[in-house]
Amino acid sequence: QTTLAYQKTAYGKEETLTSLEDVTSYNNYYEFGTGKSDPAREASLFKPTPWAIKIEGAVKQAKTLSLEQLMKLAPLEERIYRMRCVEGWSMVIPWVGLPLKALIDWAQPTGNAKYVVFISANDPQTMPGARMPILDWPYVEGLRMDEAMQPLTLLAVGLYGKVLPNQNGAPVRLVVPWKYGFKGGKAITSIRFVEHMPQTTWMKAGPREYGFYANVNPQVDHPRWTQSSEKPIGGGLFGGRVKTRMFNGYDEVGQLYSGMDLKKYF
Amino acid sequence: MQLPGSISPAQSISYAKIVAWLAAFIPLLRLFYLGFTDQLGANPVEFVERSTGTWALVFLLISLAITPIRNLSGQAWWIALRRLLGLWMFAYACLHVLAYVWLDYMFDWPDIVKDIVKHPYVLVGASALLLTIPLAATSNQRAIRQLKRRWKTLHQLVYLVAVLALLHFWWLVKKDVTEPAIYILCFVLLMALRWPHWFSKK
Incomplete structure (x- = not known):
């Protein structure tokens, strides 16, 4: 994998990283299969380059952005973020990427843009899971405009200093560290302002x-999984669980939701 | 059939039991092997929970397959394997629960109780396990003699255990229900094979 040029940042310096092996072999990426080890095995046919992202919807002018252009919108930074999966496990991943804000500033959304939609690749030829009607393809995720502009929100193009492996969402994916992992759309093909x-x-x-x-919220339980605690990946058989923190510990985002009933808007 | 000079039926039943017992032991040995060689993957606890749960279900279905096999083959000796298979189901179910309370929750009982009460799939799984306890406890000859006709009635609980276990699996899956669907299909098939026998008895 190609090494990237990036700046180190203070984000997550104190965290213990999940091993590269675990980060790249235990993935939820249903376009490559529903098993955790499917993506690492099935993603090799997928071609992340060349790549272009459509910018559309409520913008001054719809346009297309190549991966190379995207990577020049802002200096690439390394950000070590905790990732909490809705299924009750967590990782710490050193992402390389740029703030989504840089792309939004470049895209020039109009006053009608209240939400941002991220649409992922849907290529049944190279994505065996996308041939099955497990989810309504393509994978669609979204953020409110202020969430998208939050400085933590990252468009990742790499991890562990190198270009993103296919199973982690190459060539570009969203990372929103205070939300459950599934909010981070992978292999983004278009970004639409609505x-x-x-x-x-x-x-x-x-x-x-x-x-x-x-939002990661230990007080709002999932009908299936306990959300008050989580199992850090890499702890082995006897590593146990740790308590899950509100907003996954990223307290600074709390103000985005002031006055909102987070039990209702879960 | 017995050839001259070959083993007696009683002996062949003991051999079949030994073979079944050893075969039932393999999934457990495999888990230990994978554990000691660090091959349980990124989430080893989930792996152990999955594996023991799956094997409990497999042994449950195999023990439910014994009666149809006997009926279809006309060979009564198959029944001799049923208790052994049922007890292995119980063993894997206990290991499954042990993995859950120990490896997953580290005996954090308040959290465990919350998990059971709040999440229907856990509650259903826990109920299935509780119902297997009287079955395992009355699997010996003495209990069979003492309970007489009631023994059979009691052991019909196994059908309820199967339904609960399958529901547990179905509900725990996030979206892709292929795997639990396969087990449900097997169960339905095994039940369907019992129908003609039930009718012919009445």
Whole structure:
């Protein structure tokens, strides 16, 4: 994998990283299969280059952005973020990428842009899971505009200093560290600015289980999984669990939701 | 059939039991092997929970297959394997629960109780396990003699255990229900094979 040029940052310096082996072999990426080890095995046919992202919807002018252009919108930074999966496990990943804000500034959304929609690649030829009607393809995720502009929100193009492996969402994916992992759309092909809250893929698949916000919240339980604690990956058989923190520990985002009933808007 | 000079039926039943017992032991040995050689993957606890749960279900279905096999083959000796298979189901189910309370929750009982009460799939799984306890406890000859006709009635609980276990699996899956669907299909098939026998008895 190609090494990237990037700046180190203070984000997550104190965290213990999940091993590269675990980060790249234990993935939820249903386009490559529903098993955790499927993506690492099945993603080799997928071609992340050349790549272009469509910028569309409520913008001054619809346009297309190549991967090379994207990587020049802002200096690449390394950010070590905790990732909390809705299934109750977590990792710490050193991403390389740029703030989504840089792309939004470049895209020049109009006043009608209240939400941002991220549409993932859907190529049944190279994505065996996308041949099955497991989810309503393509995978769609979304953020409210202020969430998208939050400095933590990252477009990742790499991890562990190198270009993103296919199974982790190459060539470019979203990382929103205070939300459950599924909010981070992978292999993004278009970014659309819209006026109304979009229906995301998981909201369609299970409206009772997955809401639009999907903020990590130990007080709002999932019908299937305990959300008050999590199992850090890499702890081995006897590593146990740790308590899950509100907003996955990223308290600074709390102000985005002031006055909102987070039990209702889960 | 018995050839001259070959083993007696009683002996062949003991051999079949030994073979079944050893075969049932393999998944457990494999888990230990994978554990000691660090091959349980990124989430070893989930692996152990999955594996023991799956094998409990497999042994449950195999023990439910014994009666149809006997009926179809006309060979009564198959029944001799049923208790052994049922007890292995119980063993894997206990290991499954042990993995859950120990490896997953580190005996954090308040959290375990919360998990069971709040999540229907855990509750259903826990109920299935509880119901297997009287079955395992009355699997010996003495209990069979003492309970007489009631023994059979009691052991019909196994059908309820199967339904609960399958529901547990179905509900725990996030979206792709292929795997639990296969087990449910097997169960339905095994039940269907019992129908003609039930009717012919009445």
